[in-house]
Amino acid sequence: MARKRLIQAINEALHEEMARDPKVILFGEDVEISMFGDTAGLHDRFGPDRVRNTPISEASLTGMAVGAAAGGYRVVLHMMFANFLYTGFDAIANQMAKLRLMTGGQIELPITIVAGYGGGRSTAAQHSDTPYPLLMNLGGLNVAVPATPRDAKGLMKTAIRGRDPTVFLEAGGRGGESGEVPDEEYLTPFGEAAVGREGTDVTIVAIGSMVRPAMRAAKLLDGQGISAEVLDCRTLVPLDEDGILRSVAKTGRLVVVDEARDRCSAASHIAAVVAERGFGSLAAPIRRLTVPDTAMPYAPVAEKHLLPDREKIVGAVKVLMAGSAP
Amino acid sequence: MQQNSDKAFPNRAPTNGQLLSMFERMLTIRRFEERLGEDFHAGKLPGGVHLYIGQEAVAVGVCAHLDDRDRIASTHRGHGHFIAKGGDPAPMVAEIYGKRDGICGGMGGSMHVADVSKGILGANGIVAGGIPIAAGAALAAQLDGDGRVAVCFFGDGAANEGVLMESMNIAALWQLPLIFVCEHNGFSEFSPSDTVTAGKIRERARPFGLPAELVDGNDIVAVWRAADRAIDRARTGQGPSFIEAATYRIRGHLEAEAHFLSRSYRSEEEVERWRRNDPIDRLSRHLLSSEICSEAEIAAIEARIQNSVEEAAAFAERADLPDADRAPGLMFAGPAPGAA
C-alpha cells in the first residue's frame, strides 16, 4: 500500500495496461505533455505509434475511437474536459452506444473515454459540466465515476480490459484526492457500490466527487447521534441497484448526493429505482441533493451556492430524520 | 477568379490619425492584460486567463473597420477582441474578478466576456464555438440588408475543427457577409501547430471560393489593409473572405501553465525572437520615425492608459460580489410580455 493521488493512480493503471497489452492505444489533445498528469510519461514509454497527440477535432476523435476499436485495438480516448464530449457527441451517441446492437452483436467496442468533470474551480459554464446523466441515458455505455485513487485505478483497468465502451469521468479539481492504493494487481468490478462507511439510520448514496463530502457529513452526524451509511456508486452503468436497496432496507432512509443538475440526474434515477423496488422499506421520503437546473456560474460565491457540500448533506439528513418516525 | 479580384477592391492605407488610435487601442489591450496576468499570479482572480499579448495587431487591425452594429465572435483568448471592438475594459476586468458589476454580472468570467450592445457576442470556452455563431450573425446581417458584417476570430488550433469547413461552405454558398480571421499564433495549447495541422490553413478556404490571404499579423498596417478589403467585400454583398494572420503567443497558453506542466514546449530563444517582432513596438517605431507623433505624445498615451488600468482594477476590487443565488434566475428569459 502507498498513498497516491487519484490522478497518479489513473496514470499507473494506464502504464500497466499499456505494458500488459500491446493492443491498447491512447490518443487525445495534448496527451503527450499531459495537462492533468493522467497520461504523463506514456508517450515517452510507449512511443508515438501508440500514444498520439491529436488536433482539436473531437467529432473525428470519437468516431475514430469506434473505427480503431472495430479494427481490433483497445482504445483509450482522452477528451480533456467532459464538456468537450458534447463536441464529439455524435459518434458517442449514434455509433459507439449503438453499433453492437445494430450489427447484431458483430462489433465489439473496447473503448475507454477519459474526461475530467465537475465544478468548483471557477472554470465557468463550458468547463464544469457533470454530464453522466446524459451518458447513462444512451444505454450502450458503461459509466465509471471513481471517488478514490484505489477505485480509480481498478475501474480504469476494468474499463480497458472490457469489451464495451466506458466513459470514465475523473473528478477534476477536488478529485485530486489522496488515498491508499494496493501495490499488487487488482481490478475493481463494475456494478458494485462500495460501502464507504456503515450505518443504520440513513443511507447516503454519493457519486464521484460527492463521496468525500458525504463521508465527512457522516462523520459529523455520527457525533450527533445519527448513524449514516455511505455508499459510493463507483459505476452508474451498471448500477448496483441491489446494493443500494439492501442498504435502504436496513436504514429506511435515503439521501442521494449528485453533482449533476437535478432534472433527470443520476440521483433521480436512483430515487426512482428505490421508490419502485424498495418503497416498503422507506420510513421517510427520498431526498435528492443535486445542483439546481442552471449552467455553472463563474463567481465563486454563486458557484459554491449551487454545489452540494458537507453542510447541505448534514442539513438534508437532519430534515429527513426529523420528519420521520425514529 | 477570386484571387485576382482583389484589384477591384480598395487599396487604402490607414491615415495617421487612424494609426494613432490603433496604437492606443493596442497598448490598452497590452497594459490591461499585463495587469490581469499580475492579478492572476497574485491570486486575485478566481479563474484562469488566456492572454492575447503579442497578438494585439490582429484584433485591432480588423476591428478598426467595424462599428457597434457589426458583430464579432471570439475565443477563449478574448480580452483583446473585446477591447478592440470597443468594449469598456473596466467592466471586463470586474467580470474577470467575478464581480456583480462585471460585464456579465460575474457569471461568465474571462472566457465569456461579451457586450452585446457593442456587437461583441462573446469570448468562447469551446474551441471553434464562435465560428458558426458569427456565420449566423452574418445571416442575420444579410437578412437585414443594411451592410453590416460579422467577423469570427479563431486560432490555428480551431481550424482543425470540422465546423470551420461546414461554416465556410455555407458562408460561401449563401454569400454571407462574414470574415474568417484565423490567428495563427504557433500553438494549439502546448502542441506546436505543425504537429497537429496538415497543409496551410488559408488553403482550406480556397476550394470554397473564398478569397484568402496570409498577412503578417504583427504588422498593424498589413492587417488593417487585408481587413479593409475583406470587410469591403462583405459590406457590398460580395460574400465572405478568409484572413490568416501569422502571429505569436508570447505568454503561456494560460497563465497557470507553469504550475502544472512538467516540461516546456518551446524554446526561450523562439519567444525572444518574437518579442523582438512585437506589434506594438513596431508600430511605435513607425509612428516616431515617420514623425506621426512624438515621444512625448506616446508617453502621454501611456500615462492615460496606465491611469485607466489603475482605475479599472480599483473599480473591480471595490465592486460587490454577485448575489449567491444569482444564477438560476438567469437561465430563462421567461414568457414574452403579454403572453399568457
Ligand SMILES: Cc1ncc(C[n+]2csc(CCOP(=O)(O)OP(=O)(O)O)c2C)c(N)n1
Ligand atoms: C472543443 C474544445 N476542445 C478542446 C478545448 C481545450 N482547448 C482550449 S484552448 C485550446 C487550443 C486552442 O488553440 P488555438 O485555436 O490555436 O487558439 P490559441 O489558444 O492558440 O489562441 C484547446 C485545445 C476546448 N476549449 N474546446
Ligand SMILES: [Mg+2]
Ligand atoms: Mg493557436
